[in-house]
Every structure is written in structure tokens, then in C-alpha cells.
Amino acid sequence: MTSEQFMQLARLMPEPMLLVSDEGRILAANPPALEALELEEEAYREANLLDKVSNPPEKIREYLGACAESRQIVLGALCSRRSDGSNPVFRCEGAAVRPRTEEPPAILLLRLKPREPGGGRLAELNKKIEDLSREVSERRRMEEALRASEEQYRTVTETASDAIITIDQEGSIIFVNRAAGKVFGYGPEEMIRQKLSLLMPDYHRYVEVASAVIGDAPAAREPVELSGLHKSGREIPIELSFGEFERGGRHMFTAIVRDISERKRAQEALIMRVHEAALGAEIGAVMAETDILTNTLQRCTEAIVRHLNAAFARIWTLNQAENVLELKASAGMYTHLDGGHSRVPVGKFKIGLIAQECLPHFTNSVIGDPRVGNQEWAKREGMVSFAGYPLTIEERVVGVLAMFSREKLRDHTANALASVANILAQGIKRKWVEEEFRQLNESLERRILERTAQLEEANRELESFSYSVSHDLRAPLRHVSGFAELLQKRAASSLDESSLRYLKTISESARYAGTLVDDLLAFSRMGRAEMRRSLVRSDAMVREVIEELSIDTRDRAISWVLGELPEVQADPAMLRLVFRNLLSNAVKYTRDRAEARIEVGSRAEGDETVFFVRDNGIGFDMKYVDKLFGVFQRLHSAERFEGTGIGLANVRRIVVRHGGRAWAEGALDAGATFYFSLSIYREQGDHGRTEANPAC
Numbered sequence: 001m002t003s004e005q006f007m008q009l010a011r012l013m014p015e016p017m018l019l020v021s022d023e024g025r026i027l028a029a030n031p032p033a034l035e036a037l038e039l040e041e042e043a044y045r046e047a048n049l050l051d052k053v054s055n056p057p058e059k060i061r062e063y064l065g066a067c068a069e070s071r072q073i074v075l076g077a078l079c080s081r082r083s084d085g086s087n088p089v090f091r092c093e094g095a096a097v098r099p100r101t102e103e104p105p106a107i108l109l110l111r112l113k114p115r116e117p118g119g120g121r122l123a124e125l126n127k128k129i130e131d132l133s134r135e136v137s138e139r140r141r142m143e144e145a146l147r148a149s150e151e152q153y154r155t156v157t158e159t160a161s162d163a164i165i166t167i168d169q170e171g172s173i174i175f176v177n178r179a180a181g182k183v184f185g186y187g188p189e190e191m192i193r194q195k196l197s198l199l200m201p202d203y204h205r206y207v208e209v210a211s212a213v214i215g216d217a218p219a220a221r222e223p224v225e226l227s228g229l230h231k232s233g234r235e236i237p238i239e240l241s242f243g244e245f246e247r248g249g250r251h252m253f254t255a256i257v258r259d260i261s262e263r264k265r266a267q268e269a270l271i272m273r274v275h276e277a278a279l280g281a282e283i284g285a286v287m288a289e290t291d292i293l294t295n296t297l298q299r300c301t302e303a304i305v306r307h308l309n310a311a312f313a314r315i316w317t318l319n320q321a322e323n324v325l326e327l328k329a330s331a332g333m334y335t336h337l338d339g340g341h342s343r344v345p346v347g348k349f350k351i352g353l354i355a356q357e358c359l360p361h362f363t364n365s366v367i368g369d370p371r372v373g374n375q376e377w378a379k380r381e382g383m384v385s386f387a388g389y390p391l392t393i394e395e396r397v398v399g400v401l402a403m404f405s406r407e408k409l410r411d412h413t414a415n416a417l418a419s420v421a422n423i424l425a426q427g428i429k430r431k432w433v434e435e436e437f438r439q440l441n442e443s444l445e446r447r448i449l450e451r452t453a454q455l456e457e458a459n460r461e462l463e464s465f466s467y468s469v470s471h472d473l474r475a476p477l478r479h480v481s482g483f484a485e486l487l488q489k490r491a492a493s494s495l496d497e498s499s500l501r502y503l504k505t506i507s508e509s510a511r512y513a514g515t516l517v518d519d520l521l522a523f524s525r526m527g528r529a530e531m532r533r534s535l536v537r538s539d540a541m542v543r544e545v546i547e548e549l550s551i552d553t554r555d556r557a558i559s560w561v562l563g564e565l566p567e568v569q570a571d572p573a574m575l576r577l578v579f580r581n582l583l584s585n586a587v588k589y590t591r592d593r594a595e596a597r598i599e600v601g602s603r604a605e606g607d608e609t610v611f612f613v614r615d616n617g618i619g620f621d622m623k624y625v626d627k628l629f630g631v632f633q634r635l636h637s638a639e640r641f642e643g644t645g646i647g648l649a650n651v652r653r654i655v656v657r658h659g660g661r662a663w664a665e666g667a668l669d670a671g672a673t674f675y676f677s678l679s680i681y682r683e684q685g686d687h688g689r690t691e692a693n694p695a696c
Contacts, residue, residue, distance in 0.1 A: 006109075012243065012254060013160075016090070016112035019097065021105045022068040024049040024060060036090065036112060037080055054081045067094035068106035073159055078112065089115045093159050111159050163257035169250060171196050183238070183259045185231030196255070200228050203240065203255075225260065237264045269412070276416035279307035283420050287427030293317075296431065297329035300424060304403055305332040308413060311383065313403040315391075316344060316351060317428060325355055325400055333381075346397075349373065350388060355397045360389045360418065364408045385409045389421035393429050481507055531571045531657060538575070538611070539565035542600050545579045549587055556596060558587070563601030566609055568678045574654045581647040582613040582674050589617035589672070608660065609680050614673040619666040628664050651676065 010017045010030035016037075019028040026039070026047050034041055037052045049064075050057050055078060063076045076092040090112040100106035157164050163180035167173050176191045184191070184199050196203050203226065223241040230236050239258040244251060282303045286296055297315045304313040312332025316325035325344040327337050341349075347356040350371040354361055363369050366383045377383075383404050391399035401421050484506045492500065539562065546560060568575070583598070590596035599614040620628070629652040652662040655676045666672030 012245070013111075014256060015160075018049070018110045018112075020049050020064070020108050020110060022064050022100060022108060023105060024064060026052075027107065033112065036088070038082055052081060054079045054087055063092075063094070064108060067108045067110075068096055068100040070096060070099070077115075091115055095159065113161075163255075163259070165191075165196065165199070165255040165257060167196050167253050167255065169252070173198075174252075180257070183236065183257060184228060190231075198229070200226055200238070200240065200257075202226055228257065228259075237261055269410070272410065272413060275307040276413065279303055279416065280419055280423065282307070283423050283427075287423060287430070293428065293431040293435065294328050296427065297424075298331065300420075301329045301331035304401075304420070308403065308405070308409075308417075309407060310403040310405050311381070313401070314341070315399060315401050315424065316355075317391075317399040318346070318355065318397055325351060328399075350386075351400050351402060354388045354390050354400050354402070358390050358392060358395065358397055360387070360414075360421075362387050362409070362414050366404070382406050387414060387417050389417055391421055391425035391428060393425050398425055398428050398432075481511055531574065533569050533571055536568055536570050536572050536575055537565075538568055538579075538602070541572070541576055542579055542583075545576065545583050548580070549583060553587055556587075556591070557594065558590070558596045558598060561597065561599040561601075563599070565600065565602055565611070566680075568609060568680075570658055570678060571654075574657070578651050578654050578676065579613075581651050582676075585647060585674075586613055586615040586617065589619075590615050592618065604680065605677070607680055608677040610675055610677045612673050612675045614671065616671040619668050619670045619672045620664075621668050622666065625664055625666075629662060648674075 006017075006019050006028045007030065010028070010033075013030060014032065016033035016035075017030050018026060018033045020026050026044055026049055029037070029039060029044055031041075033039070034044060037047075037049075039047055039052070050060050053060065060078075063074070067074045072095065074094045076094060078090045078092045079087050080090065081087060091114075093111045093113070095109050096106055097109050098107040157177040160177060160179055163183045164175075164177040165173060165180055166175035173191050173194050173196060176188050180191065180199075181187060186199075191199070223239050226238055226240050228236040228238040237260050239260050241256050243254045243256070245254070246252065283300050286299045286303070289296065291299075297317075301313040301315055304310055310332055312330065312334045314327060314331075314334075315329045317328050318324075319326050323346050325346065327342045327344075330337055341351070344351045346352050350361060350373075353371065361371060362385075364385045366372050366378045366386050367375065369386065372378055372383075372386065383406060385405045385408055386402070387405075387409055388400060388402040390397050391401060401417070401424055403417075484503050488500070488503045488507070495503070542562065542565060583600070586598045587596070590598065593616060597616045600612070601614075602609055602611045604610075629648045651674075655662045655678070658678055660677040660679070662674075662676040664672060664674045
């Protein structure tokens, strides 16, 4: 093959091609090769391949020597040395056009392919075909050169991995290379003189779209994706580009066809994996939300339809009491939850069998699947695949996930559905637990409200009863006390000592009963009185109460110890009554001490201020501490210490109404300490207002 013959052929090829000697001297190169190796068209014959690549020279010589010894294709790799510093790597396919054994030096044909795929490579190469085709003006000479170099031409085309098909202007195939047979499944003799529509039924659509019609100038068209037809009848995704040239005054077209099945499968797999990953993430996010179960499952089925292109998807949950699967969610072509599939007994139909066997059912052949009962429906709707998965927790079925599709499902889709089924099962279990907790909480809240209402009603009735009884008793008690005093005055001289003692006892008892009634009325009013909160200086209030008590303690030796007492938000009258009751009790129960010591202080605990009144009086036994704050509860006899047993009950009621607590500590003959808490007073930033943390 001469350099001129090579150039006539190589100009039609989309990939870099060179003729070199076995010493590396470049004899000829087509335009893609000039660009790949940065060669000047006018001076490239002075260049040596060893200077244009970065491979070690000894490796290049070894490779060229291997090509020179054989007519078989020898594979290698060349790393171009470019001026911009990049070093693109090419796969090299070399063969001897004139072996060294015939006539030295050997002449080698090298065909270069970039190792990294490029999406626009065919478009760029086709454009080069167009540009180069326009330069071919001597059509007859090209035709004669092509006929004379038929064997060499076939050597070049047979090394191509893409199918190369030449057709005449009537669309009849006049040449195919070996790769065309691999792509379409036909032998060369079966394709020659056949119409191109045998291999590409829609190629004319590409011609119309690309305007690849016979014209005055040769043309090369941008590649387009079409469906080819294999001999077996299956469709093949192909990438097609046309180059146009003339031979003997007739228009010819060279089609370069690339089988892109693997690329399509890889793209589809990548897209599907992206959808599957997005599906898993969306299902996990939906199940983590605090929505009710039916809403959550409905959103999950919608996500399955959207991401997996399902015709429809459904989720059933197991009603364990009835052993029935209940349809909870449905999305896609069917969204209703009623009908024949709304309740599926375990063990019946394909859904019930999945739950009974606790095994998934996966098929890409719905038509003919014995578990798909309505075959007419499946044919009519074009159903192709079905996937059903049991939703299990620790080998216990809680539901079933199922979907139909009009497309075949891949294995990785099945794996993704298995993961989704696991997420759904865990989510359903969690939702069931949440629902149980919610129902339990609602039940408890309802019972608490009912009990609270009952207690409030009982308290109201008790207070009303106490008030009525106390009010009604006051008049008779006044009468008893008054008439006893009148009788004592009028008949004192005529009564003996025993009778006078009887009258005195009657009067004292009546007065004590009257005090009890008054205290009971005060206790009842305290539960109903409106609270009027304000800022109270507790230290000043305590000093005022001590001053009031000093009238009754003039003859006593009492040491008062006052600690830090903060400001609080409280009802002033009620808080004064609390301090008065506690301090008067301390005074009363320390009367047997030669020197009484009474301490009043406070401390902060969290959001509360805890006040205390401590004395060194007679104390009490802690086993009776629960009785201290009860109405009419006394731990000491009335003969020794006066009182009605109402004071501490009032203290607790007032403190509780303020949102606090009241309690006591003590020991017999070792004094006692009474505590109560109030919410801490805080300054409020807006307009000088104040706030506390009351419970009511």
C-alpha cells in the first residue's frame, strides 16, 4: 500500500491511523492522527513516532518489531506527548502492511483508540469525515484507487470494532465489515444487496431528521441513537452516523454503527440505582416522621411507584386477631382501599401465600404465573413483572409489600425492594408501639381528667357541706354559750360547786366548738377565695408577724434568727396566714423551753424558693408526719397545747394553691422544721413587668 492509497482510505476513518516504518519513521497519517500527535501536515514525514510519544524508546521499538514480524493485529498502548502538558493514552492496534520478511524496511499500519470514552467523539470524527470528504475532488481516481487497494482497505476496516456499512443511493448494502456481522447476527453474504432497513428499520427517520439527502456536496452527519434489528428479532440500541461520498458519479453513504447495549445497560443500571438509593432514603425519612400509620404507608407506596416506575404498589398489615391482611395503602393505577383485596386471609391468593410462607415472590413473567389468578387482566394491562415481600420482625409477619410493573425488574431492584421491606417492617412495628403509647396516653389523660373532675366536684361538695355545717352550727353554739353564762349569773348563789363546774365546762366547750367552727369556715373560705398575686417582701412580712406575736411572748425568752428572705410573687393575705400559723406553732411548742430558739430562713432549689421555720420545741414522731397537715389532726393533747388542728391544713392548702409544696421534719423532744416552697420571682424584660412560675 502506498502512502497515497493509505490516505485515500484513512480519510474516511473516524479514528487516528498511521503508516510507519519498523524504525518508527512516520510515512503517512490521517487528520485525526495529525491532531492526536500534534503533527504538521506539511512536515510530518520528517517526524519519528519515538519523538511524539512518552513511552520508553526501547518499548516502542519492541512493539514495532512485533508488528513487523506478523500480519496479525498486535495490541499495544501509546502515550502522546502534547505541548499543553497532557499525555492522553491511546490503545494501539498494529499490523504489518508489508512484513519485514518481504522487503525491508517493514511498513506498519497503526490504528489508535483513546482509552477514556468521550461522549462527543463520534460527532467530532464525523465532522472530520465531512471536512475531509469535501477535499476529495477526483472521484473516479478515488474509485479506481479503492478498487486497486481492496485488500488493504479490508485490512483497515476489519480492525474496526464498530460496524461499517456502505450503501448506495438506493439504500442497498454494498459493503459490510466483520463487526457488522457481530452486531446484527448476519453473515456478510446475507447483508450484501439487501436494503439497509433490514438492519435499521428506522434509519430513514434519521436521514430525514439529519437532512442527509443527496446533494451537490458530500456530507457527514451528527450521530443519533436508533434501534437496530438483530437477526434473532431482538432490538439493539445503536449509535449511527453517516458519511456521504461519490464514486463513479453515484452518491454513496458509509454508516458507522456502534452497538451501545452495554452503555445503555450501564446508564439504566446507574439511573435505577440512583432511584433505589433515593427510594430507600425517602422511605426511611417518611417512616421516621410522627404521622399516623396509614398516611405514612400511603406515602411509601407513592415513593415506590415514583422511583421504581411501578404500575401500582400496595401495602397490607396483619390483623393478628383475625389472621387477615388488611390493605392500608395503594398508589399508582389503583388507589382505592376497598374491594376484593382489601382483606386477604393469610394463605389465600398470592398475597396471603407470601404471608403464610414468609417468603418473597418475584417474577418477570406475570403472564403464565400460576399465582397471578386474573391472567386476562394481566394481559389487558400489559403487566410484565410482580414482586411481593413479607414484612417481618424477628420471623413474625406484620404485613406484605407488593408491586406490579410493565417492565422487567432487575436483580438489584429486587434487592432494593427487600431493603425497603425491612425498613417498612421496622417502621410498622415502631408505629404500632407509638400508636399503643398514644392510645394509652389518651386513655390516661382521659381518666386523669375524669378523676380530676370527680375530685374537684367532691371538693366543691365537701367545701359547700363544711361551710353549711359550720355556718349552721354557729348560732346554736352561741345560744349554748350565752344561756350557760346567764344561768351562771342568775343561779350562782343557789348552785353547789359541782353544778358551777358543770356550767363552766359547758361554756368552755361551747366557746371551743365556736372556735372550731370559725376555723373550719376560714379553711373552707381559703379554698374558694380568689388569689390576688403581687410582689411580697417576705422578710418585712415575717418581722410584722413576729411583732404581732410579741404581745403574747413578753414574758418568754425567745431567740429569733432571721436568714435571707427573698421577694416572692404571692397573695399577701394568704402568705401572711402561712407565716403566722407556722410562727405561732413554733412559739406554742417551745413554751416548755427555758430559752426558745426559732429560726426563719430560705434557700433556692431549681425554680423554687424553699422557706423553713425551725424551732427547738417538743418536736414530733416522724411516723405520724402524714397526719400533720390534715384537718383536725393533732399529735399533742388539747389540754397541754391549745388549738383546733386547722392551722397546718390551711398552710398546705395555701401553698398548694400557689403551686408549691409543704412538708415537715422533726424528732420527739428535738424540735421540728416546717418547709414550704414557692416559685422563684424573676424580673421580666418587657415594660418592667415581673413573672413567677406558678402552677395554678
